[in-house]
Every structure is written in structure tokens, then in C-alpha cells.
Amino acid sequence: GQNIDQPTEMTATEGAIVQINCTYQTSGFNGLFWYQQHAGEAPTFLSYNVLDGLEEKGRFSSFLSRSKGYSYLLLKELQMKDSASYLCAVMDSNYQLIWGAGTKLIIKP
Amino acid sequence: SQTIHQWPATLVQPVGSPLSLECTVEGTSNPNLYWYRQAAGRGLQLLFYSVGIGQISSEVPQNLSASRPQDRQFILSSKKLLLSDSGFYLCAWTPGGADNSPLHFGNGTRLTVT
Numbered sequence: 001g002q003n004i005d006q007p008t009e010m011t012a013t014e015g016a017i018v019q020i021n022c023t024y025q026t027s028g029f030n031g032l033f034w035y036q037q038h039a040g041e042a043p044t045f046l047s048y049n050v051l052d053g054l055e056e057k058g059r060f061s062s063f064l065s066r067s068k069g070y071s072y073l074l075l076k077e078l079q080m081k082d083s084a085s086y087l088c089a090v091m092d093s094n095y096q097l098i099w100g101a102g103t104k105l106i107i108k109p
Numbered sequence: 110s111q112t113i114h115q116w117p118a119t120l121v122q123p124v125g126s127p128l129s130l131e132c133t134v135e136g137t138s139n140p141n142l143y144w145y146r147q148a149a150g151r152g153l154q155l156l157f158y159s160v161g162i163g164q165i166s167s168e169v170p171q172n173l174s175a176s177r178p179q180d181r182q183f184i185l186s187s188k189k190l191l192l193s194d195s196g197f198y199l200c201a202w203t204p205g206g207a208d209n210s211p212l213h214f215g216n217g218t219r220l221t222v223t
Contacts, residue, residue: 004152031209042199042214043153050209087153095208099152 002026004100006088011106012078020073020086020103028093034062034073035087037102043087046073075105083107111136115200115215122222128173128187130218132200135181139205142183143212144175147197159183160205195222 003025012018024032031050035043049055049064049071061074073086085102092098115132122128134140144156155168157175165175172191176184183200197219201212 008150033211040219042217043212045211045213048209048211089153091209097153097155097212099154101150101152 002090002092002098004088004090004098006086006100006103008101009104009106011108012075014078014080014107014109016078017074017076018078018105020075020088020105022071022073022088022100024069024071024088024090024098024100026069026090026092026098029066030091030093030095032062032064032071033089033091033097034071035089037085037087039084046086078107080107080109111202111213113200113202113213113215115218117218118216119219120221122190122220124192124222125189128185128190128194128220130185130198130200130220132183132185132215133181134202137181137202137204139180140202141205141207142177143201143203144183144185145199145201145214147199153199157185190222192222195220 005023033048034046036046037043047062049062052064054063059076064071085104087102088100089097112135141160143158145153146156147153157167159165159177162177173187197217199217200215203210
């Protein structure tokens with residue numbers, strides 16, 4: 001079966017750095033997405049990786065290793081507004097999205 | 110620019126009542142349209158998707174149905190709601206023909222079946 005694993009919850013301190021991991025087992029691979037979802041709101045797109053390596057967008061970076069079935073989202077200079085759930089999703093060989101359950105990130109002052 | 114509208118934002122319905130949720134997209138033509146449901150602590154579950162008017166693919170057989178009467182309109186319906194239909198319903202779109210574009214979500218509908 002197809003599977004996405006992410007930690008359920010993480011806690012970090014304002015101003016620090018946090019890394020949220022995602023491992024996947026899917027039938028083929030056509031890219032990996034990261035979304036941010038604040039409580040009670042819809043997910044918003046953060047990043048897309050299809051080739052190995054690091055993609056940087058301001059305070060957020062996303063890394064992919066296809067051979068290891070592994071990705072991480074790196075958040076730097078954490079702000080209170082970064083408190084949210086972070087969803088990892090992989091597009092399989094049929095271009096179907098497989099979703100992880102999400103990681104709830106709690107930022108403490 | 111493209112925008113997606115979804116309504117209502119919240120809905121409380123009794124068991125056995127009908128359901129109609131509507132979603133429209135502006136600023137693009139022939140989008141791919143999706144209905145997702147999110148249960149607490151669970152990943153997003155794809156319910157239906159559509160690549161064109163009248164073309165609906167169902168991913169999860171249940172008492173829900175979807176229709177696409179116009180190019181940029183997507184409707185989720187039920188004739189008789191069950192308690193298990195409670196959840197957060199999200200409409201989303203991607204550009205037509207673009208297989209690996211990110212999803213753009215509407216604001217969602219919080220449905221509580223009592």
C-alpha cells in the first residue's frame with residue numbers, strides 16, 4: 001500500500017529552527033508537496049520538490065531524497081504565526097496525491 | 110488572478126437531511142476541480158474530482174455525489190446525511206492539463222451532522 005509518515009506533533013521555540021520530516025512509500029513518484037494549514041482554515045501551498053536537493057523560499061526550505069523516500073521542511077527564525085499543521089503529500093505514478101496526516105507545530109515564546 | 114469561492118463556511122444539519130455545498134472558481138477556464146474531506150487527525154481524503162463539465166470521478170463510494178453543471182462550478186450533494194458525514198469539506202482547483210500543479214483550496218465548509 002501507499003503510505004506517508006510524519007510526526008504527529010512538534011514543539012519549538014520562537015526564533016529557533018525546526019525540521020519536519022516526511023517519509024513515503026508510493027507507487028511511483030511525480031513530486032512532493034508541502035502545505036501549511038492553520039487551525040480551522042484551508043491548506044495553503046508552501047513548496048514542491050520533484051528533483052533531489054534543497055529548495056529555498058525565504059524562511060522556509062524543503063529537501064528531497066528520492067532514493068531514500070524522504071523529505072523535510074525546514075523553518076528558520078520561527079515566528080508565533082508559524083504555529084500550524086504542516087501537510088506532506090506525494091504525487092504517485094498516476095498523478096494521484098497521497099496525503100500524510102500532518103504535523104502540528106506548536107511555537108512557544 | 111484566480112480565486113475560489115466555497116460556501117457555506119459552517120453548516121449544522123440533522124441526520125437524514127439533504128446537503129448541497131457549492132464551489133466556484135474565477136479567473137481561469139477548464140480547471141480541474143476537487144472535493145476533499147478532512148477528519149480530525151487524519152489526512153485529506155479525496156472524494157471527487159472533475160476534469161470537465163459533466164465529468165466526475167468518484168474516489169470513495171458513499172452517500173455523497175458531485176456534479177459540475179458549469180465549467181467553473183462544482184457541487185457536492187447528499188440526499189440523506191449520516192453522522193459519519195461530519196467533517197471539514199474542501200473544494201480545490203488546479204489548471205486543466207497541468208498534472209503536477211499544486212492544489213488551490215477554498216476556505217472550506219465545517220459540516221456537523223447531529
